[in-house]
Each structure stands twice: as C-alpha cells, then as structure tokens.
Amino acid sequence: MKDINLEVPKQSIFGLLGPNGAGKTTLIRIITQIIFADTGKVHFDGREINSEDVRKMGYLPEERGLYKKMKVGEHLIYLARLKGLSRNEALTKIKYWLNKFHIVDWSDKKIEDLSKGMQQKIQFIATIIHDPSLIILDEPFSGFDPINVNIIKDEILELKKNGATIIFSTHRMESVEELCDHIALINKSNVILNGSKHDIKQNHRTNTFIVDYTGEFRNTNEYFQVNEESETDEGYIRATIKITNDQSPNDLLSLLIREVEVHSFQEKIPTMNDIFISKVNEELNA
C-alpha cells in the first residue's frame, strides 16, 4: 500500500470501500496494530497510536470464528477478559448485551450448536463488549437475515450516538448509503476517493434527469440529450435526459411541458454503487 492518507472524524461512521484485494483488510490490520507498516504512522486522538489505544478498539474481522467447543457465556468472558475487563465487569456486560438481543438462554449453549447468523451475533457482542471508542467492522452483515441486519444497523447507529467512532468496511452499497457519513474508496492499494458522503454525491452529479411522460418529445438540441428511452408499466415513456452544465432543471422542464404531458420528473442522483463501479472502472481503463 502506498500514500494512504485518511482521516476518520470522531463520532462518525466511516465507510472503507474497495473491490476484493484492494487492501482494505491490510489497512485495517495496520490500524489495529496487528501488522506494522513499513513506513507511515497511525495517529489516534491526534497523537501517535500506542498499545493502550489498541485496547480501546473493537475489531470485527471479515473472516471470523469462535472456539466451537466453548459455551457462549464462557467464550464471551474469555474474549472480554483478553480486552482487559475483569471477570465481574465482563459478566455484567455480557448479561446486558444478551438481554438486549434477547438471547440470554444461549449462554450455556455450545458455539457449535449455533447457526452461522447466531454466531455472528456473538461475535458482534464480543467486538463491542469493552465499550471501545473506535469500532472497526469488516463486513458485519454477512450471514445475517434482513431482520437481524436491521437490528445490527440500529446498534451501530446507537453506538455512534453514544460517542463511538466506527470504521465500516463492506461491499453492500445500500448499507453504506444508509449508514456512512464519510467514505474512502481504495483500489489497488490507492485511495481513489475520499470525503463526506454528501460531498462525494454532489461531486458525482451528472445533471441527468428521469422523466415519465406521454406524448412525443422531439425537440432535443445540444443542451439536452436523451440517453435512454423505455416504456413503464403504466404506459408512460421514461426517458433519461442529460443537460449541459449551463442549463438548469427548470430549463429542461419548461421545454418538456411545451411538448409533452409530464407525469414525473426526478434528478438521477448517482448511488454509491454507481460511483463505486464507475470509479473502479476508470482506474481499470487508466
């Protein structure tokens, strides 16, 4: 990896994106001091990171497992104590979280008797059991059904509300869209996009509009360009129209209503997915 320079604002959700093999896991391992960078430094709270800071982190790796033969309760105690909690603190915390997830009766079950999704829940609890100030979640939703995805999402938002900073790495763009405040896109060990979600979206507006209409729209000129046309279920024609930078949406609309009956008019804002794909492809072609 080279020239990675990222800043994660406090108490925000930071999305770390990138295709497979881009170097996300390596970067996370450097942040969590599992491996060390040849050059470069990691700063935490404005100063160089030390081993005490690592204790304040909670890291949920993408590839994760638990000891199959251990019971849920004792496994959580073990992981919590490795994080520096005393036995009693651990017990209190475990009770709190098992209650919160309504899984108190799992405590005496063996890990091997749990489904994959159930194990993921235990791993999530283990990650945040010591109230970390920096939480790093690598693909936290894998293995969850939609109901549990929502439960975990709510937890993540609550953790942020309670003051935690969260670094969030995933391929699921819809959750990025929903959760993240800041985003960095890494490809081939380089940062190719970095900023707040709002700014990125602004910068990637394409001045494209989606219009549903009836009638016939013929008056295209150099300012307005119809990219796509299709028919909707309702029998309208749906056109994707791109306007040049010096034109406003109102110009387009006034042009349209002179000729056709407009049923719907909407700016086509790029999704994170679109941005992700176009950015990665750009790199690929460059």
Place this chain on the structure above:
Amino acid sequence: MHNIFLIIQREYITRVRKKSFLIMSIVGPLLIASLWVVPIWLSTRDTDQKTIEILDDSGYFNEKFTETSSLKFEYIQTDLVAAKTEILSGENYGLLYIPRINLDDPEGITFFSGKNPSIEVIQDLEWAMKSVVENIKLERSSIDQATLDSLRADIDIDMINMTESGEKAGSAGVATIIGYISALMIYFFIFVYGIQILRGVIEEKSSRIVEVIVSSVKPFHLMMGKILGVGAVGLTQYVIWLVLSIMITTGISSYFNIDRKDSLPAQTEQVEVIQEDQGNEFVAEMFNSLESIDFGLLAFAFFVYFIGAYLLYGSLFAAIGSAVDNDADAQQFQLPVTIPLIFSLIVLTAILREPDGSLAFWLSMIPLFSPVIMMMRIPFGVPYWEIALSLTFLIAGFIFTTWLASRIYRIGILMHGSKVNYRILGKWLFMKN
C-alpha cells in the same frame, strides 16, 4: 502477561475437560498396572495341587519326584489298564506311565489324563525326569553328586559403581531399563503433545479464531499460551498416571495379598530349581542395584529435559501449524521436525553399547537429540559438567526455535490459501516486524 495467563488457562481447562483426557487418564494407569499385576496374579492363581499318579515299570523313578506347590505324586503298582480306568473315574489329574526304557534312548513315556494337560505340567515332569536320568547316567560314569557339584562353576560378576558418596552395587540391566523408559517417555510426550499443539494452531487458523484473537493479543503471546497450556495438560496427565498407577498397583497387589518379595520364595519351590534360582538372583540383584542409580538426579534431569524438549519441539510444531491451512499440508513440514526425534530413538541401541562414547557425547550436546539421548545415558552415570553443558545448549536451542517459530507464526496465522514452501518460510523469517 495477563493475556498469556488467560490463554494458558483456556487451553488447559478446555483440554482437561475433554472426555478423551479423562479416558486416557484412566486407561493409561490401568495398562501400566496390568504390566505388573497380571504376571504376579497369574503366578499365584494356580494354587491347587494336582495329584499325578506314577506307574513306573522301569524302576528308575520310584520316589524320585519331589512334591511342589502345584504337583504331588502317588506311586502305584497296578497294571496300566486298571490305572487308566482309575484316572478316568477318579479325582487325580493324570497318570504318568513309564515303561521299561533304555536310558540312552527313552521311549514310550506317556501321560494319560482326562483333559488336555497344561504345557506347564508336562514341562515340569520332563524337567524332573531329565535330571533323574542324568543323575543315573552320571553315577554309571562313576561321577557322584558331590563331584558334579564341585565341577559346576557359577560365575557372577559383581558390579560396583564408585561414586564420591561411596560404592554401590551397579547393574547394566537396571540402568538400561530405566534409561529406556525415561527416553521413551520423553519421546512419547513430545510426539503426542507436539501434535496437539499443531492441531490446535491449525484449528484456530482455519476457523479464523486467530483473526478475532490477534486484535487483543500479540501473536507471540497466543503461541506461547498454547504451548504452555498444552504442556501443563501433559504434565497433569503424567502426574495422574503416576499416582493412579501406584495406587492401582498397590491396591491390586494387597488384594491378592502378594508383595513382590513374598512371591519370590514361592517360585523357588518349583521344579526347575536351578533356573528359578538364577532368575531370583537377577531380580534381587536388580532391586539392590536400583540403589546405584541417582534417582534425585534422574528425576531432576527428567523434569528439565522434559520441559526443554517440549518447548523446543512444541514451538516448531506451532510454527508448522501456523504456516499451513490443514492437517494434510502439515505433513511435509512435520517430517523434518520428527526425523531428529525418531533418529534419537533408533540410535539408542548404539548409545547403549557405549554410553560414554563420543557418539553419545556429541548427540547429548545437540539440543534436537539431547533430551532422549541424555535420559538413556543418565542411569549409567554422566558427569555433571556434561549435563550442565547439554542443558545450556538445550536452553539456547529452545530460545532459538521459539524465536524462529514466533517469526513464522506471526505471519503464518494470517495467511490463507497460498501454498507455503521452505523458501517462503525463509522469507517470513527475515521479514521486518
């Protein structure tokens, strides 16, 4: 350090709790105890005396059989047919029929019994008859018993070990047995628990538990915690074996009301007096010469070589486990680690021939071989300076292998999918951080 302790604790508790540990702890001592108890039990079980009728037509054997704890004899004078029917209906065990025989070529001696006679009985009878015939033949050659006794030479070299604390009876036999047992125990321990470390590391790696653990624990601590935890399990197992073996052995022997010393004179009453005597002498000599072995030193050496060897090989096994993804891939790396172990076992016979030779000396200095070789040599007596030097090398050796292993381990546990060979391992070794 707090974390190492937690890891050791987890390794120890989860392993000791396993059923297989419990079963091994019970079966092991039973096996050991049965090695002692079964032969003793077998020798005392056969207490009822069998009566054997002797029908001697030759006249050579009249009143010549001596009664033993298992056999007594009745001499009869009827004809063969009547005697045979008597055996079939009567209580007696069997009938030994001796026809008129030519002493140079005795033929036709027959044993009749209702059921198949035991080999032991037949052998006893053959032995007894043989000595009777031999005596008659000696008399014929005008050699009487007294002359014969005076001709017989019985040479027995007494072995005395001279040590600073005085002279003690020595025995190469005892030293060999004790050496073998301790060498084998170290070998067995390293193998069984080394493989457990290997499996444990592979399990943690392939199930991606390490990924979770290394975010709160240094890889080196995780590795050492596992090695020490598994080692503690092994030591526990041995202590259980030792205690249970002693308990079972003494328990069963007192149940049969036998004590090794009591059972020895009982055996002398048997027919093959000469042989038995030699056997007893050997056993007695063995017990005497146990004194010649410095058990304090032996126990100390066993303990330190045990731990040294375990740490040395254990860390190598941990390194192998970290480098591979599954048991099958581990095979190719396991071989170079197990070869020195197996080699030291094979070379033991050569060491025995010359426990103070140069081969023995040099192998005792090489940490990979020294634990097994030294345990073989110590019962024969090894100068303290040699033990000290060998231990120094062993400690240096395990510090080196632990360092080596930790370099490979820290990278290996997080590597997946890539085929690892020795060149890559070498690269990991010298990788920074």
